Each structure stands twice: as C-alpha cells, then as structure tokens.
Amino acid sequence: MSGSRPYRGRLAPSPTGHLHLGHARTFWTAQQRAEEQGGVLVLRNEDLDRQRCKPEFAAAMLEDLRWFGLRWQEGPDIGGPFAPYVQSERMAGYRAAFHQLRTAGLIYPCRCSRQDVLRALQAPHQGEDEPVYPGTCRPPQAQPVSDTAAAQATSWRFRVLDGCRVEFMDGHFGPQSFQAGTDFGDFVVWRHDDLPAYHLAVTVDDAAMGITEVVRGADLLRSTARQLLLFAALGHPAPRYYHCPLMTDERGVRLAKRHDALSLRTLRQQGATPEALRKGWDVEGAC
Numbered sequence: 001m002s003g004s005r006p007y008r009g010r011l012a013p014s015p016t017g018h019l020h021l022g023h024a025r026t027f028w029t030a031q032q033r034a035e036e037q038g039g040v041l042v043l044r045n046e047d048l049d050r051q052r053c054k055p056e057f058a059a060a061m062l063e064d065l066r067w068f069g070l071r072w073q074e075g076p077d078i079g080g081p082f083a084p085y086v087q088s089e090r091m092a093g094y095r096a097a098f099h100q101l102r103t104a105g106l107i108y109p110c111r112c113s114r115q116d117v118l119r120a121l122q123a124p125h126q127g128e129d130e131p132v133y134p135g136t137c138r139p140p141q142a143q144p145v146s147d148t149a150a151a152q153a154t155s156w157r158f159r160v161l162d163g164c165r166v167e168f169m170d171g172h173f174g175p176q177s178f179q180a181g182t183d184f185g186d187f188v189v190w191r192h193d194d195l196p197a198y199h200l201a202v203t204v205d206d207a208a209m210g211i212t213e214v215v216r217g218a219d220l221l222r223s224t225a226r227q228l229l230l231f232a233a234l235g236h237p238a239p240r241y242y243h244c245p246l247m248t249d250e251r252g253v254r255l256a257k258r259h260d261a262l263s264l265r266t267l268r269q270q271g272a273t274p275e276a277l278r279k280g281w282d283v284e285g286a287c
Contacts, residue, residue, distance in 0.1 A: 005237075007039025008212050011065070011072060012202065014046045015057035018263040019064050021277065022217070022247035027070055028281055029244055030215035042209055043075030045086045046202070048195055064264040068274045074209075082209040087201055090208075094196040097204045097234055098189065101158065105144045106233050107189055109153025110137040129222055133157065133185040156190040158199075158230065166225035171242030173218070178225035187226050203227045207236035218243045 009030050013019060034041040043065070047053040062077055074080030084090060101107045110133075117131050142159055164180040178184060189200040196204070206214060206227075214224075224241050231238040267277065 005210065005212050007034060007037035008042060008210050009034040009039060009215060010042040010044055010206070010209065010211050011070065012044045012046050012216075013061050013065075014049065014052075015054060015061050016049055016052040017057060018060055018265045020264065021262045021267065024068050024070075024264055024277070025247055025281060026215060026217055026244045027065065028068075028278060029242070031070055033213065033215060033242065039212075040074065041072045042080070042082070042211065043072040043077075043085060044205060044209070045076050048087050048198075048201060050193070050195070060265060064268070067268060068264060069278070087205065090201075090205065091196075093204050093208055094201055097200060098156070098196065101189065101233060102145060102150075102156070104233070105142045107156045107158050108137065108139055108145060108186075109150055110155050110157045110188070111153065112136050113154070113192075129219075130184070130187055132181065132183075133187070135186065138186060154192040155188050155197075157186040158189050158226070158233070160184070160186050160229065164229075166228055168224060168228060168241060170221070170224075171213070171215075171240060172245075173221070173243055176221060176224070178222060184222055184226055189230070199223065199226050199230060203230040203234065203236075206239055207231065207234065211239045213240040213242060215242045215244065217246050219246060 011027050011030055013023060013027075031041055045058060045061070047058065072078075074082065074085065076085040079085075098107075112133075114131070117133055117136075137157070138159065160180045162180065165177060166180075167175065167177045170176050187199060188197045191197050205211075221243050224243075228238050
C-alpha cells in the first residue's frame with residue numbers, strides 16, 4: 001500500500017446529475033482526513049459516461065462543492081502538476097495501461113453483453129455491482145491475444161486467478177476479504193464503446209496522481225478488490241482505502257442522484273446552510 005508517501009486524497013465525482021447529501025458527507029470526510037494529515041486534496045472530474053455526463057452538471061458540481069465548504073488544492077478549475085484533471089482528457093494513459101495488460105496476457109476479448117452474462121448465471125443477480133462472469137469467452141490459459149481475436153471483441157476482461165482471494169484493511173470497516181468466483185469474477189477493463197471501464201480508469205488515475213488514500217462510499221468495497229489486482233498488474237503501489245457508510249432516505253433507501261429533494265442544489269434553494277447540514281459530522285469523522 002501507500003506506505004510513508006505524503007498524504008494525497010481525492011474527490012472524484014461524476015457529472016451525471018446533481019450531487020446529494022450523501023456525496024457531501026463522504027467528500028467532507030475526505031477533506032477532514034486530508035487536513036488531519038497536512039495533505040493535498042485533488043478534485044477529479046470523472047466524465048467518461050458520454051450519455052449521462054453533461055457540461056451543466058460539471059459546472060453545478062464545482063459550484064455546489066464550493067458552497068458546501070469543500071476546498072481542493074488541485075483540480076480542473078485550478079490546475080496542478082498532474083493535469084488534466086478531467087478523465088475524458090486522459091485517454092492516452094488509459095490506452096497505455098490497456099496495451100500493457102494486453103501485452104502481458106492479463107486480459108482477453110469478450111463478446112458477452114451484460115444481459116448475456118445475466119442469462120448465463122444460474123442464480124439471479126441483484127444490485128448495481130458487476131455480476132460474476134461465468135467464463136463464456138475466457139481462454140483456457142492466460143496468453144497474448146492475436147489481432148484477429150481482438151478485432152472480434154466487444155469488450156475486454158481482466159483475467160482473475162482461480163481461487164484468488166483479495167484482502168485489505170479498510171480504514172473504517174476494518175479487515176476485508178473477497179473471493180474470486182464468489183464475490184467477483186473476470187471483470188471488464190475496456191468497454192464496447194471504446195472507453196476504459198471504471199476500474200481501469202480510476203486505477204490509472206489514482207496511480208498517476210499519487211493518491212495515497214481513497215475515501216468513498218461502502219458500495220465500492222467490492223470494487224476495491226478488483227482495483228487492487230489492477231494496481232499489482234500494472235506495477236503501481238496501491239493507496240489505502242476508507243469506505244464510508246451510505247446515507248439513506250427516510251425509507252432506508254440509499255441516496256442516489258434521483259433523490260433530487262436531498263440534492264445540495266435543492267437544499268440550498270430551500271435555505272439550508274452548509275453548517276446546519278454538517279451538524280454532528282465533525283465528531284469522530286463525518287462517517
């Protein structure tokens with residue numbers, strides 16, 4: 001993991017809608033942890049979803065974060081030594097990592113859609129996490145892929161070693177352990193629309209920007225297992241992780257961008273103040 005490197009944390013929102021109170025609480029925790037370590041906080045605009053990311057949401061994101069009291073030392077609005085801080089402008093790094101993995105024989109082309117994967121599974125899949133891949137397109141052994149086979153791919157998957165168990169210490173939830181084949185399987189690193197998948201993009205960016213701790217929501221605990229495998233495969237030191245409990249509405253449903261009534265923009269228009277919204281968050285950390 002990150003060892004004794006100077007602390008560098010990050011905020012990594014996606015401009016696919018207005019940020020809600022759950023985002024704010026996690027980001028506030030990230031800021032607190034950076035300040036406690038005398039470190040740097042980086043803002044990165046994760047805008048690779050071409051269909052859902054909108055310029056107006058990116059502008060609102062910056063405005064709402066500043067209104068809430070969040071401050072960063074590097075970002076798309078102020079620059080920094082690891083610019084650009086917008087993912088759609090960082091494609092060269094993602095392609096280089098993709099070719100590194102392909103040359104090493106660690107990924108393979110896949111023609112399965114998400115629906116193909118779901119149909120192949122015997123048990124129904126619930127939730128937003130990537131379903132465990134049944135191995136339909138998986139070659140019998142890891143090997144470099146020919147150009148002919150590559151041309152037939154709709155996506156590319158990272159080959160997870162059979163029986164692989166990924167363990168790490170989470171800063172909030174403590175020891176974590178995930179088993180390949182049960183908790184996760186071979187996962188997509190390059191998408192059908194010729195863009196890097198989330199796991200590859202954030203791994204490449206966190207490594208390139210020298211991030212030493214990732215603070216994010218508990219829904220991404222399983223994603224951390226996949227990303228730790230990518231850090232190792234690409235030869236980069238991994239950051240530490242601190243996952244925050246998810247904020248829910250009055251019915252116990254976790255907040256999402258569709259919860260417009262709890263978006264920072266709506267709360268602000270209703271007269272709420274950042275101080276009132278943050279009340280109690282500074283005790284034992286925002287999470």
